Amino acid sequence: MRRRRSLTGRGAGALVAALCCLIAANLLGARVLLYLGVLLAALTLFSLLAVRLPRRSGTVTRQISTDLLTVSETSRVSVRFSLRAIRVPRGLWHDVLPDAVSADSGGEYPPENGRLSYLITGVRRGVWPVGPLMLRTVDPFGLAQREQAFGETRSVTVVPEVFALAPLAVRVGAAGGTAHTSSTRLGQGSDNLSPRGYIPGDSMRRIHWRATAHRGQLMVRQEEEESSPDAVVVLDRSGRRWDAPGAEADPAFEAAVSLCASAALHLASEGYSVDVLDSAGTLLGALRGHEDDRDGLLTALAMVTPRGENRDLVALIGGTPPGPLVYITGRLDEDDAAVLRAAGAAAPMLFSTEPLPGATEAATRHGWTVARLGGDISAAWEDAVSARIGVGDVPR
Incomplete structure (x- = not known):
């Protein structure tokens, strides 16, 4: 400053x-x-x-209308400034702001309504300081000036922009993502169910006589439970996929982070339990239908940067294949795409900001639906959804 x-x-x-x-x-x-x-x-x-020479002291209290400020979203900052001085000076005030937000945070002091306020617009993701408040006064002759800082800084969190996405259209699981359905098929005539060993306390009605005769020990019918699968969103932020971080934000990486947030929230709205991971296996957020889950995910995504290496996707997902799987990456060549397995997912979708020659074909051979991620995030998602259902128009 x-x-x-x-x-x-x-x-x-x-x-x-x-x-x-x-x-x-x-x-x-x-x-x-x-x-x-x-x-x-x-x-x-x-x-x-x-x-x-005049001694001045004061306290500053700031209130921001939204806890999380989305990129391109506008919020109001209200400032209460209590100045203790021999006399109230007339001058100009302004709040010190980072380049990550844009605002006209200045005006004449003292204000007419007794409160300082201004609008800020999110420009770049991250956690940024707002303040301190600066008061500039000039003597009546305009020869000397004094600028004094008051109050502490307050952090404002700018989270990625979330876009409305087209419905997935292809229901994965017994009831899509809207419910965890279960069916227990017991009783006579259910010989097609997989049996398990008898455990003391099991009902004698559940004995699977055919399996018991075949294996020579008591076997009971396995209670079969069918659940709609979870969804997984993976953000590949390994350093070699993206340009080196600089003073300016990388538009490609910002689009990837925004798609990550949009896809996760969209799948959660369709009823899926969503896990959001990075390419190293770090859990960035888990959406289970709570508002705090949403805020926690957006806060985590506000601070992610390209770094580290990526792990094998199959090892990342674990033993239970997900239903929808959204993998978001940057620069992708044919060799990397050839070893990128879909981990048994029922609906794998791959988004790349820069697919190199041969990468799309190599990924498609492993069952991926591939779409190029550009500036229009909603259009990229719609391209992927349209390709999955094999038509050009996505049902609304």
């Missing part, structure tokens, strides 16, 4: 003029120039003392 000089441009000019008058008075012997030089110097010194 750049500090302002104590003298304004007018004050610096007055000081230079005073020095010139004193030199000219000495050279020309003009007493009036001496008086003028002393007057300008004294006036500048008086202005400095007038703005610097």
